[in-house]
Amino acid sequence: MTSVFSLAKMRFVWFLFVGVLLIAQVPSILGSYWTLIALNLMMWVAMTQSWTLFSGMTGYISLGHVVFYGVGAYVVASTFNSIPLWLAVPMGGIAAALLALVVSLPVLRVRGPYFVILTFGLAELVKFSILNLETVSGNSSRLLFGAPSVEILLYCMIGLVVFATLTTLIVTHSRFGRGLTVIREDEVAAATVGVPVLRYKIIAFTVSAIVPGMAGGLMALKSTYFEVLQVFNPIISFTVVTMAIIGGSGDVRGPFLGAVFLVLLSELFWTTAPQFYMILVGLFLILFVIFAPNGIAAFLDKLQISRRSG
């Protein structure tokens, strides 16, 4: 295993380990404001890491990642006080994975623009279906009293980040992961050389839904107030894609870099000038796609190489 893990990746695992320990100290050292920010940051890392597991590897850009988050949140909110949380949150992940599995067969048949728009449309369809369901049953918003503290949610979210990151690391260096990469480069050629294209895509799509499902469940507990339009907001999908692109979607470090970058940027500008912040996000997205399509991660590598040779 170590032979395929490059030195940089091994060092990354150490960084991950130390970083996780540090973030776990945030509640006791920096207080509640920073605990909330740490929770948000970890949520975005988990979401983006799980997105790259499917979309980064196969090159199928999904604009519907929020649907899994929303389904997880919905499961936790609708079973609140009737099912213990340690069971409800994983159930959210399983429900999201089941949804992914059910829709994967028809959805993964289409490619390119059709796939992009279809994932977006499906997420919206699920959103409006659940919204109508909630309105009909008279539950258009739910209050969740007595949810665990933000601190505990943060520890759970850190666990999710570690889980998502290790999954990506293991998949990247497996036969399965290489199969997915070949699908991205040339799907027809992949099928010709014997990669079980459809099965690989379905597995990756399903697995990538587990983490956002559980993250959605945890975040529903954070806000103590559940609203369908909020947890299914398409902005979440777009933010995830932006973070992946800025950080680097083909690299396990990418989601960390992208999420830290955007969360810091939003800390600086969101409260004082939200529109200016959004303009910056748009500008950075464009600049990265044109000049650094492999994100900050690739940029760091380049920096290191030039330093070593210089």
Add this chain to the structure above:
Amino acid sequence: MTEILISPQLAFSALVLGSLYSLIALGLNLVYGTMRLLNIAHGDLIMVGAYATFWFFTLTGMSPLVGLPLVAGIAAAIGIILYFSIFRRQLSGIDRVERIEANSLLLFFGVSVILQNTVAMMFSGSPRAYQFLDTVYEVSGLMMTGNRLATLVIAAILLTSVVLFLSRSQYGLSISALIQNQTAARVVGINVSRLQFVSFISGFALAGIAGALVSMTEQISPFMGFPFTIAAFVVIILGGLGNIKGGIIAGMLLGFVEIYVVVLTSANFRSMLIYGLFVGILLLRPEGLLGKTRRH
């Protein structure tokens, strides 16, 4: 119930909405068909057109109808800037269609966010409206406001002239050829990049005009564009991506379906209907309801 269904009032509303959808989808189709760029900022160009019309009208009193060429020019100017700063490089530097589609989606998303928030920063996020041509005309029981009638007439004129241009003139035929097969078009001596440029800014100009028409009848806000983008994508996928005539027919179809379903059920189902229709069609007939099969 049947009285509602055969009422000319409803048919007129559907016709106005459908022609607007067709016009919006036409611009999107031109850009996708000739360049494979997925313009998810299309609705935001509509928003820019609407704001330009609004300000011309409230500041100088210029009639939105007189201002149409001007608004088209503003939208086209944005297109020109984007073409030379971003998209020309994308088209010449990348040869794989999948890559161009994926990149353009991300780039246009950036453009969309920038346009929305720049307008929100300049003119605040609150909705605005103005009154123009809102006298009601009655023709044998059918009530029409002047602005809706104008929307229908202008959209119909534009749609007809673009279709005629694409199918009759030498230049338009070259664009049609380019949409059908880029490699073959290049082989027979068509100046591909020039036609792409022309189609790109025409698509933007059409979006600007559509925005001017929308602003005559509806409230405008910096974030009004997104629903139009989605409607336009639903329409061009129904009609088959890159299929110009299919898109126009599908636009009318969506207008009628939307108006009649909302009347028969409730306005709550509007979004579900659009997305349900969209997902259903994509799953059953990925090549589009009216489209010829076109895979790459």
